[in-house]
Amino acid sequence: MDYDYLKQMNDGLDRNALLDELMVTYGKEVWNYAFFLTRRRELAEDIAQDSFIKAYHHIYSYRGDRSMKAWLLAITRNTARDYFKSAWFRKVQFIPEDFGQGLARPSAENEWFGTQRQREIWNAVLELPRKLRETLLLYAHHQLSIKEISELTQLSEGTVKSRLFRARAVINRTFGKSAVSEGRDRT
Template sequence: MAFEYLKSLAGGMDKNEILSELMLTYGEDVWNYAFFLTRQPMTADDITQDVFMKVYERLYSFRGEASIKTWLLTITRNTVRDQWRSAWFRRVVPFGMLKRDETVASAESQALSALVEEDVWKLVLELPTKLREVLLLHAHHQLSYVEIAELLGISVGTMKSRLSRARAKISQQLETEGRDTL
């Protein structure tokens, strides 16, 4: 969906209406990305709420240099990083990590099961953050190489290298478990 109205916000469109449409269109993508980075559903909920609060405050600062989706995922990534750097997170999280209850299927696991087998995504979650992020943005969010590189603040060559290493690690792990490769 093209959000041409973001370029003409001065035309008097209601900010709440724009935010509502953005949340409906991209809310799940923002939550999924936050979950992949944090691995905690409740934290992903909080991050998603924070992201859309920031979007509401900065709606008029969107310059259109990237797609709306890339802009939202960049805000999501920066919000997660801010949380990781916070003193509260460093003090509390290592002692209070919640284990995810696998008996109840979350929206995230349902969305991912439509893309590939759940086992493959478990292997993806075990990848180092740098590799996991690139693979997620490419395979799940279907961003281009250039968009991923801009979002992560790296060169396209580095992004391609990380994507290649991520795919190789997943394929290697699947082979060691006796399954077909990707």
């Protein structure tokens, strides 16, 4: 599809209302993806903010050739890459946050903080090298298909599958299991 569907919206497009809508619907997705890439909450917040501001300014360039989520995640990815390239980022050494300590902190006010096992899994996944981590989480967390991940990362579908396999193998090794996935992958 090569038309700009947003321009077809009835009564014109209220860009501010659309921004609200995008943030309510995809705010968590964008923030989480930025977090998976950086493993730092304050960076995820910065990148998520920048990504939505870019989306706001480029909303008319969105074409319905992919899902809005995939479009926003692509912007997020490019924004994160700009961060990684910056002199400031290269000077600062980041230590990944311990998921159990830093994120899901149990407290009386916060009843839901995940199980110990969930924290172990997330810690293991966030310890993966960035390329494997990103591919695995685009698939398992953001629920993108192999094709969508391939378009987003501009890698061949074969490479995406290979990274997914390697990521699973590492995690399975951590938990003492062979690298087999459940059922068929989404294509």
